[in-house]
Amino acid sequence: MDHHGFALLQSVFVVLAAPLLMGWVNQCRAWLQNRAAPSIRLPYYTLAKLFHKDAVIARDASPLFRATPYILFGCMWLAGGIIPVLATDLPFAPAADVIALVGVFALARVFAALAAMDIGTSFGGLGARREMLIGFLAEPAMLMTMFTAAFISGSTQLTTIVETLAHREFAIHPSLAFAGLAFLMVLLAENARIPIDNPTTHLELTMIHEATILEYSARHLALLEWATAIKLFAYMTIGFALFVPWGIAEAGDWAALPLAFVALAFKLAVGGAGLALLETLLAKVRLLMAPEFLSAAFLLAVLGMLIHFLVRG
Amino acid sequence: MPETIATPLTGALAIAAVWLAVGLAGLIPAGNAFFARRLAFPLGALAGLVLAGFGLQAMYVQPEQMTLPLGLPDLPFHLRIDGLAGFFLLLLGSVSAGITLYATGYFREETAGRLTLIVLQYHVFLASMAIVLLADDAYLFMVAWETMALSSYFLVTTDHRLPAIRSAGFLYFLVAHLGAIAILLCFGVLHGGHADYTFDALLAADLTPFWATVAFLLAFFGFGAKAGMIPLHAWLPEAHPAAPSPVSALLSGVMLKTAIYGMVRVIYDLIGGVRWEWGILVLLVGAGSTLFGVLYALMQNDLKRLLAYSSVENIGIILLGLGMSMVFVGFGHTAAGALGLIAALYHTLNHAVFKGLLFLGAGSILHAAGLRNLNDMGGLIRRMPNTAFYVLVGVLAISALPPLNGFVSEWLTFQAALQAPLLEHGVVRSIVPLFAATLALAGALTAMCFVKVYGIAFLGQARTPQERAHDCGAAERIGMAWLAAGCFVLGLFPAAFLLMLNRICVTLLGGGLPDAALASNWLWLAPTAPEQASYSAVIFLVVIVSVTLVAFFLVRRFYHGRVRLAAPWDCGYPAQTPRMQDSSDAFGQPIRHVFGPLYRMHRKLPGPDDPRPRFELEIEDRHWYWLYLPAARLVGWISSKIALLQQGRISIYLLYSFFTLIAVLVFVR
Numbered sequence: 001m002d003h004h005g006f007a008l009l010q011s012v013f014v015v016l017a018a019p020l021l022m023g024w025v026n027q028c029r030a031w032l033q034n035r036a037a038p039s040i041r042l043p044y045y046t047l048a049k050l051f052h053k054d055a056v057i058a059r060d061a062s063p064l065f066r067a068t069p070y071i072l073f074g075c076m077w078l079a080g081g082i083i084p085v086l087a088t089d090l091p092f093a094p095a096a097d098v099i100a101l102v103g104v105f106a107l108a109r110v111f112a113a114l115a116a117m118d119i120g121t122s123f124g125g126l127g128a129r130r131e132m133l134i135g136f137l138a139e140p141a142m143l144m145t146m147f148t149a150a151f152i153s154g155s156t157q158l159t160t161i162v163e164t165l166a167h168r169e170f171a172i173h174p175s176l177a178f179a180g181l182a183f184l185m186v187l188l189a190e191n192a193r194i195p196i197d198n199p200t201t202h203l204e205l206t207m208i209h210e211a212t213i214l215e216y217s218a219r220h221l222a223l224l225e226w227a228t229a230i231k232l233f234a235y236m237t238i239g240f241a242l243f244v245p246w247g248i249a250e251a252g253d254w255a256a257l258p259l260a261f262v263a264l265a266f267k268l269a270v271g272g273a274g275l276a277l278l279e280t281l282l283a284k285v286r287l288l289m290a291p292e293f294l295s296a297a298f299l300l301a302v303l304g305m306l307i308h309f310l311v312r313g
Numbered sequence: 314m315p316e317t318i319a320t321p322l323t324g325a326l327a328i329a330a331v332w333l334a335v336g337l338a339g340l341i342p343a344g345n346a347f348f349a350r351r352l353a354f355p356l357g358a359l360a361g362l363v364l365a366g367f368g369l370q371a372m373y374v375q376p377e378q379m380t381l382p383l384g385l386p387d388l389p390f391h392l393r394i395d396g397l398a399g400f401f402l403l404l405l406g407s408v409s410a411g412i413t414l415y416a417t418g419y420f421r422e423e424t425a426g427r428l429t430l431i432v433l434q435y436h437v438f439l440a441s442m443a444i445v446l447l448a449d450d451a452y453l454f455m456v457a458w459e460t461m462a463l464s465s466y467f468l469v470t471t472d473h474r475l476p477a478i479r480s481a482g483f484l485y486f487l488v489a490h491l492g493a494i495a496i497l498l499c500f501g502v503l504h505g506g507h508a509d510y511t512f513d514a515l516l517a518a519d520l521t522p523f524w525a526t527v528a529f530l531l532a533f534f535g536f537g538a539k540a541g542m543i544p545l546h547a548w549l550p551e552a553h554p555a556a557p558s559p560v561s562a563l564l565s566g567v568m569l570k571t572a573i574y575g576m577v578r579v580i581y582d583l584i585g586g587v588r589w590e591w592g593i594l595v596l597l598v599g600a601g602s603t604l605f606g607v608l609y610a611l612m613q614n615d616l617k618r619l620l621a622y623s624s625v626e627n628i629g630i631i632l633l634g635l636g637m638s639m640v641f642v643g644f645g646h647t648a649a650g651a652l653g654l655i656a657a658l659y660h661t662l663n664h665a666v667f668k669g670l671l672f673l674g675a676g677s678i679l680h681a682a683g684l685r686n687l688n689d690m691g692g693l694i695r696r697m698p699n700t701a702f703y704v705l706v707g708v709l710a711i712s713a714l715p716p717l718n719g720f721v722s723e724w725l726t727f728q729a730a731l732q733a734p735l736l737e738h739g740v741v742r743s744i745v746p747l748f749a750a751t752l753a754l755a756g757a758l759t760a761m762c763f764v765k766v767y768g769i770a771f772l773g774q775a776r777t778p779q780e781r782a783h784d785c786g787a788a789e790r791i792g793m794a795w796l797a798a799g800c801f802v803l804g805l806f807p808a809a810f811l812l813m814l815n816r817i818c819v820t821l822l823g824g825g826l827p828d829a830a831l832a833s834n835w836l837w838l839a840p841t842a843p844e845q846a847s848y849s850a851v852i853f854l855v856v857i858v859s860v861t862l863v864a865f866f867l868v869r870r871f872y873h874g875r876v877r878l879a880a881p882w883d884c885g886y887p888a889q890t891p892r893m894q895d896s897s898d899a900f901g902q903p904i905r906h907v908f909g910p911l912y913r914m915h916r917k918l919p920g921p922d923d924p925r926p927r928f929e930l931e932i933e934d935r936h937w938y939w940l941y942l943p944a945a946r947l948v949g950w951i952s953s954k955i956a957l958l959q960q961g962r963i964s965i966y967l968l969y970s971f972f973t974l975i976a977v978l979v980f981v982r
Binding site for chain 1: 691692694695705709712713714715720724727728731733734739742743746747749750753754756757758760761764765767768769772773774837839843844845846847848849852853856857858859860861862864865868871872873875876877878879880881882883884889891893894895899900902903904906907
């Protein structure tokens with residue numbers, strides 16, 4: 001198989017599989033909360049339904065408002081093509097290292113916030129402000145997590161990081177433990193999960209992510225929801241690549257692909273269930289506490305980086 | 314390149330002369346100031362473009378020197394052009410070309426008298442900046458430096474009838490002179506008693522580590538005052554809003570960069586022997602400027618004040634790159650030092666381009682809608698679609714978002730910080746990444762700040778009536794488009810610029826990036842080695858654009874493109890007004906909450922039964938209270954003591970002269 005083709009296939013796989021992960025998390029959460037669980041395919045049905053509807057758009061929406069769902073979708077697709085989800089043999093992965101990967105998410109966030117402010121309703125501005133508030137602490141925390149891994153492997157290339165980390169003997173690196181905790185906190189915050197945000201609520205006082213997409217409907221909303229699902233998938237797989245890189249196939253090793261596939265499915269199943277468990281156990285924090293939660297994540301990540309220099313590992 | 318016409322040095326000198334001539338020609342009152350109104354600025358912009366060409370050429374040819382038959386007897390002016398000067402001439406020429414073209418339209422409605430003066434000062438300002446970059450002796454450098462300060466002072470106080478603008482101008486003049494004195498003293502230290510003030514002689518001076526550090530401190534603070542690093546930044550947020558917008562763009566985009574040029578020239582070239590302890594100081598000041606600048610920018614409602622504080626932040630980012638470079642060079646890691654210096658110089662160019670663009674955008678809003686307070690704006694994207702597009706490019710670039718240029722220089726700065734494991738000193742090794750953390754935090758805050766700017770100003774509903782608002786004219790549009798194109802070119806093809814800047818590093822540091830970094834082609838940016846770090850903005854952009862387009866056409870093909878227009882969702886409350894949108898103050902509220910102790914806030918909250926509730930908030934710069942006002946009081950106290958000498962009676966003054974004469978006779982025998 002041509003490796004360019006593989007990169008394309010992998011990103012298509014990420015885009016298609018992302019709603020499934022969303023469905024799995026929702027299913028697990030319903031089980032844990034003693035509710036009847038929806039089908040795991042529900043996100044696909046929702047997307048299909050939304051694509052068929054007529055889009056209702058506010059009268060004075062600017063072109064920016066209409067373009068944003070597509071741009072967000074493009075950003076997330078790119079992220080899906082860079083992360084070594086199944087294999088490290090990604091010809092376009094060098095186009096964006098971990099810093100640029102964080103940049104992709106920042107680009108998406110800025111466009112989402114701008115689109116939210118476009119109509120000029122009070123909720124849009126509120127959501128944009130809160131989204132940027134979460135972002136300004138989550139983004140540096142994420143970057144510092146990446147830097148810890150970059151210092152360990154001497155590279156900011158995600159593929160190189162994975163190859164380095166997968167080959168070391170199994171040992172608890174204190175720096176990686178700090179980074180892992182920080183990354184988990186960032187993952188929760190960036191994907192609008194409890195304890196920062198609640199993906200299932202439209203309660204005015206507390207919503208963050210939902211407030212930014214309140215004006216969207218039909219195909220635009222479908223693309224946004226899809227992008228959200230890809231983002232969760234991407235963050236999960238970044239976490240796997242950094243902290244449990246075992247099983248990801250190396251360049252040129254096509255025979256390892258089936259194994260990589262099984263490993264990924266296993267990790268995603270466990271990760272998704274773990275996410276649902278966290279969301280069941282934790283309570284949503286007050287909005288004003290969110291900066292504290294995230295500054296803790298940022299400081300943990302910085303500490304992890306310093307510990308790397310102290311103990312060299 | 315016009316090699317046959319002129320060498321870079323004579324060419325650049327000719328351009329400076331052309332700028333002077335254009336400025337003077339504007340004075341000729343040909344009836345209705347036709348020349349000043351129609352021709353002066355386009356000619357100046359053209360000259361800027363040619364200067365950029367000479368600057369580019371200078372980076373690829375041998376340095377040139379020249380002695381002018383001007384100056385004092387026995388103290389002629391020396392000129393020189395080399396790679397570093399060439400790079401800054403490229404910056405000056407290309408950025409000023411866009412700004413000057415924009416000025417053609419912006420100043421169109423000025424009265425003839427004011428316009429001729431603006432044309433004169435504007436072009437003298439440009440010419441003096443070019444001479445600063447070309448100067449090869451301390452004497453000419455200071456003359457040009459002071460001409461630059463003086464001409465820009467007159468430009469800042471264009472509206473000198475307003476007391477606020479006069480006092481802003483005074484503050485600018487004061488800080489500029491404090492800086493100039495420090496620079497003068499620095500040259501004095503370097504000079505060390507020889508009779509020769511040429512840079513070659515200063516370079517040859519052999520300084521003890523103590524005197525080298527003194528010279529470094531003087532140069533750092535002298536140039537830093539001009540660059541606007543904290544705590545010497547106070548003039549920026551006063552002078553930038555006071556000046557007409559193209560002038561603000563020149564001040565922030567280009568003039569601050571001459572200070573960076575001076576820093577690099579004096580510290581790396583003239584003083585030489587960079588020590589890592591200096592780098593730590595630069596890093597600390599840079600980190601402070603970065604965080605402080607962006608946090609204060611987030612609190613501003615006046616768009617131009619906000620941009621001025623953001624310049625403080627960006628100078629901080631440049632200093633971070635410079636500081637890392639000095640730390641690495643001090644420890645003898647030339648390649649990593651070159652990376653830091655390249656990051657700093659690249660950010661210098663990038664900041665010039667996007668900050669110039671944003672100031673021009675702010676100028677268009679001010680000109681067309683008469684608005685400078687963000688809380689009065691809103692929905693301008695509908696009335697000014699062209700301006701809105703260019704400002705969006707600037708906003709994305711300054712927020713360090715890929716694939717535009719701001720991201721590239723921050724990426725390079727991060728890569729420099731990631732070289733920290735090379736350092737032998739344990740404490741320094743763990744400190745350097747902390748500055749990367751500062752930069753990461755500031756970068757994310759910048760994005761928030763500029764989402765606020767764009768969202769409040771251009772998106773949403775108009776907060777005040779805007780019948781007057783209209784899009785800008787053709788000259789303004791071309792000027793902004795030029796700078797916006799610069800954001801794209803610098804963002805998409807950074808590898809070419811990396812090679813260019815590497816040549817400067819080889820000259821200054823005696824070594825550049827590793828060979829592996831230089832082998833990569835135009836598509837890939839890989840400053841250390843491809844397997845360590847790489848970035849390709851073109852692929853990045855191509856993937857996002859193609860997925861966006863494919864998604865668009867697939868959705869249209871498989872579903873439909875039906876759209877119903879409706880009123881925005883009112884949450885069941887039909888009496889929605891534009892006042893219910895987030896204001897600029899509201900957008901900053903979470904930051905005020907998180908970083909409260911950093912600000913000096915005065916709040917006026919409305920009472921519960923107020924019929925016309927008004928919320929008032931004033932944020933003051935803390936530096937005024939711990940530094941500037943005490944310093945002013947101290948100076949006042951000292952001068953009141955000195956004033957005791959001034960008795961106002963001639964006999965007393967004659968007595969002073971007598972004593973002075975005696976003292977002179979005693980000491981000079």
